[in-house]
Amino acid sequence: MAPNDRVPAHPDPRDVPLQQVLEALIEPARRSIVEQLSVGPSDIACGGFDLAVSKSTATHHFRVLREAGLIQQYYAGTSRMNSLRREEFDEAFPGLLEAVLWASEREAGLRVPEARP
Amino acid sequence: MAPNDRVPAHPDPRDVPLQQVLEALIEPARRSIVEQLSVGPSDIACGGFDLAVSKSTATHHFRVLREAGLIQQYYAGTSRMNSLRREEFDEAFPGLLEAVLWASEREAGLRVPEARP
DNA sequence: ACAGAAGTACGATCGTGGTCAAACTTTGAT
DNA sequence: ATCAAAGTTTGACCACGATCGTACTTCTGT
Numbered sequence: 001m002a003p004n005d006r007v008p009a010h011p012d013p014r015d016v017p018l019q020q021v022l023e024a025l026i027e028p029a030r031r032s033i034v035e036q037l038s039v040g041p042s043d044i045a046c047g048g049f050d051l052a053v054s055k056s057t058a059t060h061h062f063r064v065l066r067e068a069g070l071i072q073q074y075y076a077g078t079s080r081m082n083s084l085r086r087e088e089f090d091e092a093f094p095g096l097l098e099a100v101l102w103a104s105e106r107e108a109g110l111r112v113p114e115a116r117p
Numbered sequence: 118m119a120p121n122d123r124v125p126a127h128p129d130p131r132d133v134p135l136q137q138v139l140e141a142l143i144e145p146a147r148r149s150i151v152e153q154l155s156v157g158p159s160d161i162a163c164g165g166f167d168l169a170v171s172k173s174t175a176t177h178h179f180r181v182l183r184e185a186g187l188i189q190q191y192y193a194g195t196s197r198m199n200s201l202r203r204e205e206f207d208e209a210f211p212g213l214l215e216a217v218l219w220a221s222e223r224e225a226g227l228r229v230p231e232a233r234p
Numbered sequence: 235a236c237a238g239a240a241g242t243a244c245g246a247t248c249g250t251g252g253t254c255a256a257a258c259t260t261t262g263a264t
Numbered sequence: 265a266t267c268a269a270a271g272t273t274t275g276a277c278c279a280c281g282a283t284c285g286t287a288c289t290t291c292t293g294t
Binding site for chain 1: 134135136138139140142143145209210211212213215216217219220221224
Binding site: 235236237238239240241242243244245246247248249250251252253254255256257258259260261262263264 | 265266267268269270271272273275276277278279282287289290291292293294
């Protein structure tokens with residue numbers, strides 16, 4: 001059978017403007033999604049995230065992240081699975097995700113995540 | 118004589134939330150200011166920037182950057198000088214400015230600014 | 235075949251932020 | 265003293281994005 005075409009095409013992160021990436025990362029709920037993907041299991045269903053928004057809003061956030069080249073989505077049954085496109089994104093925006101995640105973790109824990117020269 | 122107190126206090130970048138930093142960097146005009154400061158002379162008057170906005174809007178942008186801990190401001194006559202707080206900011210948000218400036222330069226020139234491992 | 239689960243699509247609302255013009259302040263020069 | 269330059273402040277406007285509810289679609293069990 002043909003691959004499930006319910007999920008639109010994923011752009012190459014190299015083709016995504018910096019502006020769009022920042023707009024994706026500036027929303028706290030979306031940043032939380034990226035953080036959860038970076039520390040938890042590599043594939044998480046939309047419903048498996050800890051988010052304080054409605055389903056329709058969550059759908060919106062996942063789409064913004066996908067179109068920014070940050071996450072990969074595919075269906076498993078009725079569930080839509082999400083994973084971080086870490087390597088591809090890092091090639092297009094070196095250091096950006098690491099810097100954001102580091103700052104985020106520092107803020108969350110009120111401590112320095114790990115020594116940085 | 119007492120130091121010119123026309124310029125409000127500058128926050129320590131360590132005390133600025135990541136959210137506020139991203140909000141400062143997401144606006145293209147503000148990012149342009151940071152870019153111009155990162156490549157040009159270290160101190161530039163408000164009027165010395167290449168910006169396509171009115172003076173009052175520019176004032177707004179400079180304030181947002183200052184309150185995000187990104188720039189330092191002081192008066193020289195009627196001119197308000199601006200400089201990038203590179204070291205202090207980098208300590209608080211390691212790699213963030215570099216990543217943003219790198220991506221910005223790559224986009225502007227449609228080429229890779231410099232090799233990155 | 236049907237019901238429920240998991241998301242999506244579509245409008246509508248609402249807050250926030252970028253923008254400008256106008257009036258004001260401070261400084262330096264004439 | 266006065267004037268112009270350089271910013272600031274204030275108030276208003278406006279566009280866009282986050283949010284939600286409702287209706288709809290697609291898949292899995294039973």
